[in-house]
Amino acid sequence: MIRTSRIVARALAITALASPLVADTLTVDDDGPADFDSIQAAVDFASDGDVVLVAPGTYTSTDDQVVDLEGKRIHLAATIPGTAIIDGESFRRGVRCRNGETAKTVIEGFVVRNCRASWYDWNDNGAIDFWEYFGGGFWNRNGSSPTIRACLFDGNDAEYGGAILNGDENGSICRPTIVDCAFLDNGSSACLGGAIYNWGAEPEITDCQFIENRGFFGGAVLNFDGSRPEFRDCLFQANTAASDGGAMYNDASSPLVRGCIMEANAAGDEGGAVFNADPGSSAAIPEFIDCDFFSNVANGEGGAIHNFSTSPTLEGCSLRENVASIGGGMHSWNGSNPRLLDTQACGNTPDQIDGPWTDDGENDIAPACEADCITDLDGDGSTSGADLGLLFVSWGSCGNCPADFNGDGIVDGKDLGVLFIGWGDCD
Structure with a gap:
């Protein structure tokens, strides 16, 4: 719901060419209390420098x-x-x-x-x-x-x-x-x-x-x-x-x-x-x-x-x-x-x-x-957090995927274990 008094006051200030406005924060929520219930309505009202915060929805x-x-x-x-x-x-x-x-x-x-x-x-x-x-x-x-x-x-x-x-x-x-x-x-x-x-x-x-x-x-x-x-x-x-x-x-x-x-x-x-x-x-x-x-x-x-x-x-x-x-x-x-x-x-x-x-x-x-150091997924010469991240990106069914270290068609806990075994610099 729009906070009417504040918005009207602001509009009057703009119309009257009053002193420059301080940046405002507007809120949006599709099903709860907020200034607006749609993103576009908030954008329509906003001025340069404003922040528009959108609730989950x-x-x-x-x-x-x-x-x-x-x-x-x-x-x-x-x-x-x-x-x-x-x-x-x-x-x-x-x-x-x-x-x-x-x-x-x-x-x-x-x-x-x-x-x-x-x-x-x-x-x-x-x-x-x-x-x-x-x-x-x-x-x-x-x-x-x-x-x-x-x-x-x-x-x-x-x-x-x-x-x-x-x-x-x-x-x-x-x-x-x-x-x-x-x-x-x-x-x-x-x-x-x-x-x-x-x-x-x-x-x-x-x-x-x-x-x-x-x-x-x-x-x-x-x-x-x-x-x-x-x-x-x-x-x-x-x-x-x-x-x-x-x-x-x-x-x-x-x-x-x-x-x-x-x-x-x-x-x-x-x-x-x-x-x-x-x-x-x-x-x-x-x-x-x-x-x-x-x-x-x-x-x-x-x-x-x-x-x-x-x-x-x-x-x-x-x-x-x-x-x-x-x-x-x-x-x-x-x-x-x-x-x-x-x-x-x-x-x-x-x-x-x-x-x-x-x-x-x-x-x-x-x-x-x-x-090959198969656990070095990013090819930088070591198995580290970057490779762990790449493994999680591939998590689940993954045909012919480099993170499927055991070749069973799925990236899962077994492959995670292989990665930790290979942790550190490649030989």
Whole structure:
């Protein structure tokens, strides 16, 4: 219920052009006492600098999206992270930013689920075209660059960007900050970018998990049209592409991917983990630093990485136990010439690297990896808390999963025991 006197007084103060207002805290609860019972009503009333706290509950709307942040510099947060749910009910978008939101617009601690992109008449012809559905869970357009923190995107879908789309047809550059988020089970076999589609965008994405997302191109992420995203310390696990790029598809884009793990992703055609292409100019240079690629599978070429007319750089990376028809670790062709420095490729099937590449030194290319430390899931040379976290991410039924140490098809207490036996530095 709205605290009427306070809100009326505030409105009168605005109308009278009184002295600047102190930032306020507004509350939202769908079934209890609060200032508002819907998120959108609170956003509509809020002013720059306000905090909107949302109680546990499931929130939806009758509009095309559950929440439009309206360009306001507000902090929208769940009172208890993971308990306030933005639910699109399988036919509306979750959140829209279209008014140039900046990093001072913050959305934090929400679950965004069951969202589907509503129709947007991209070519203004009045007809619904199959490709006019952008950003199921979240759409940033017109240069909007909010901060998205500690959110879970679960079971969202669209033709472009099942969970999030950054960009639009106007060419404005969106630079959102996405940190400590999880993307689970977003997209479909027809989606481009099962979790995230970057359209000429430059997001910073840090400490995020992309697990079991699906797409036609880019099971988890598709970068398009000169996008320059930065991914740091992210996990890409068990994502699938019906065609190319099980975890990531880079089309004429130059992502910086640093400290990321790409594990058990799969592509129906090429690039079990990553597909890189720039047939127009070959100018895009994806960059991978301190990344681990292991147990990825492609039915075609490039178990871990496939390069077509582009020459990425790999520094301090490992390509281990990936599988493809050709180029188990990496396949490059049509003018591609990737550069490798201090990178390991071993144990891939049927071969390590197929096609041209430049040896910048300190690389280790071998048919078999040295004695495996199977409990070292992140490949850093020791079994530690990071590996324990990866095991719990895989908990339960898990076919051909590296954390299934005893090979029984389930990650459970038996595997946990094996991990503790192997605790510490690998020999």
